[in-house]
Amino acid sequence: MLKKEDFIYFGKFLRPHGTKGEITLMGDNMTLGDDCDFVAADIDGILVPFFFEYKKSKNNDTMIVKIERMNSAEEVRQLTNRTTYIPREWTEESDEYTWGYFRGFKAEDTTHGYLGEIADVDDSTINTLFVIENGDDELLIPAQEEFIEAIDHDGRRILFNIPEGLISL
Secondary structure, X not given: OOOHHHEEEEEEEEEEEOOOOEEEEEEOOOOOOOOOOEXXXXXXXXXXXXXXXXXXXXXXXXXXXXXXXXXXHHHHHOOOOOEEEEEHHHOOOOOOOOHHHHOOOEEEEOOOEEEEEEEEEEOOXXXXXXXXXXXXXEEEEEOOHHHEEEEEOOOOEEEEOOOOOOOOO
């Protein structure tokens, strides 16, 4: 069984491409190298590997991939909008991460304690926001370095020091 802690967020499957089992795969500010032959998708909380027959680059952050043993648009349609992950060993250690890297991290605040899990990053406006989910509640926190107190990469936790009043808005 694949362990989520051994993987990092990559991006998501978009929509089927053509009729032969190809699907568009978008990487959040990263691309897959030639030696990367699969991604894992989150299916009902379990990481499931999907191996490629082939992949071809479409632009800087999207590619068309043919999934092994899936031969029609109907078969790959079930993957549409599924979050994808790649093994940590396929990435280089770096001090710089994209905001998307923090998807799946547990979010805590120095004053308010546990906030929830970072489910998404909204970068549709000039102010990038972490979308934090805790049950039925959703909290939007600005993705700004000055609000981050500490990051535990191994434990996949991020500690915020959010200004007073921002959480209640």
